[in-house]
Amino acid sequence: MTFREITGYFCKTALIAACSATMATGTAVADDHSLKIGMSFQELNNQYFVTMQEALEAAADSLGAELIITDARHDVAKQVNDVEDMVQRGIDILLLNPTDSVGVETAVLAAEQAGVTTVAIDAQANGPVDGFVGSKNFDAGYKACDYLAQQLGGEGQVALLDGIPVVPILQRIEGCTAALDEYTGIEIVDKQNGRQERTHAMTVTENIIQAHPDLNGLFSVNDIGSLGALIAIEAGGKDIKLVSVDGHPEAIEAIKRPDSAFIATSAQYPRDMVRLGLGLGLAKHWGASTAPAEIPIDVELIDREKAANFSW
The missing domain is CATH 3.40.50.2300 (Response regulator)
Structure with missing residues (x-):
């Protein structure tokens, strides 16, 4: 528009x-x-x-x-x-x-x-x-984690990378949790603050993987944090699927790779x-x-197929 x-x-x-x-x-x-x-x-x-x-x-x-x-x-x-x-x-x-x-x-x-x-x-x-314009952040968390649960076949251990305590981040966690709770075979085993920063999220993810050697999936509240998490996942060599929120260009490029642990992000439209x-x-x-008074903006789940043609 x-x-x-x-x-x-x-x-x-x-x-x-x-x-x-x-x-x-x-x-x-x-x-x-x-x-x-x-x-x-x-x-x-x-x-x-x-x-x-x-x-x-x-x-x-x-x-x-x-x-x-x-x-x-x-x-x-x-x-x-x-x-x-x-x-x-x-x-x-x-x-x-x-x-x-x-x-x-x-x-x-x-x-x-x-x-x-x-x-x-x-x-x-x-x-x-006088007004507020923002993404449907609950939907963003829900869509990403519902997709993650589907890709895990409805079973497995999942951890959450949280962020700063502002409403959009809280809503993404709420949406993700709501989606995962619909799958009886999914267990949320950990939630840590990645601060939405690449380096810190990488370190936190390393610690999560060490504490939970059977981890199957990870949700990050934003793409910058997820890119740090991706480094830790790939370095550990384990099959851990990663989803996130934003649609950041680097995240889209990572999702495009056929061997990537990063499988989807709920894209916003800045x-x-x-x-x-x-x-x-x-x-x-x-x-x-x-x-x-408010204008909510839809988000879109971008998986590997959609990533080929997506950009901000």
């Missing part, structure tokens, strides 16, 4: 003159000053968020809007300071990808007090946000996510009373 198509969708929702002018000219004219958009990322050391950033830059350019982007580097105090700074610089719309859903509430309150429209992206944020987030922010900023 292009940003022009997304803007058109929200124009139909908002039913205001500013939408028509924006679609016709490609510039933001809803206010008497140039539109200023801020986005605070939890991190930009991940292709998933870099892809999101690129899509946002293209969308802002099509609007003729000024764009301010910051990287919290998983530091909630820095993220709060970054948002407060953007508010001081006069942003109209804040797209917030929280590194800590609870910890960013101070920043959300500061934005609200300044009259800034705030939309949480990818992970929900505490406080008076470009659509941020475009819809900005579209929702524009609608709310322009006064749309019927724009939705």
Whole structure:
């Protein structure tokens, strides 16, 4: 979906003159000053968020809007300071990808007090946000682990690689657990925090394999962690099947290999996510009373066959 198509969708929702002018000219004219958009990322050391950033830059350019982007580097105090700074610089719309859903509430309150429209992206944020756009993370965990259980023939030992305690990660674990619980022959033998980092996940996976020599399957809450887990699985030389969430280019390449332990990932769509987030922010900023409070985005299970033609 292009940003022009997304803007058109929200124009139909908002039913205001500013939408028509924006679609016709490609510039933001809803206010008497140039539109200023801020986005605070939890991190930009991940292709998933870099892809999101690129899509946002293209969308802002099509609007003729000024764009301010910051990287919290998983530091909630820095993220709060970054948002407060953007508010001081006069942003109209804040797209917030929280590194800590609870910890960013101070920043959300500061934005609200300044009259800034705030939309949480990818992970929900505490406080008076105007909207939320994110993947169906329960479905992501469910689809990946249901596929894993099927590939194991409904029997075996499975471990989970957890991550930071934000809502999307918690929902992926819940979805995975719900799927595995449907198979009486599947036993969840361990759950460890891989921190969604390649090196740490590799070390944690090595320890899990050592503690559970009969392990048959592993679920990782994200692809970066799974790539570290894959190194540990391949080094150990055991037949352990791996599934994950994201659709990261490196993960897709690993899944394509016919001998790979990495068999599937529940893919997200970061470009659509941020475009819809900005579209929702524009609608709310322009006064749309019927724009939705939340927009859930479907995920798709990418196995070896589908990996041949998949990319963000």
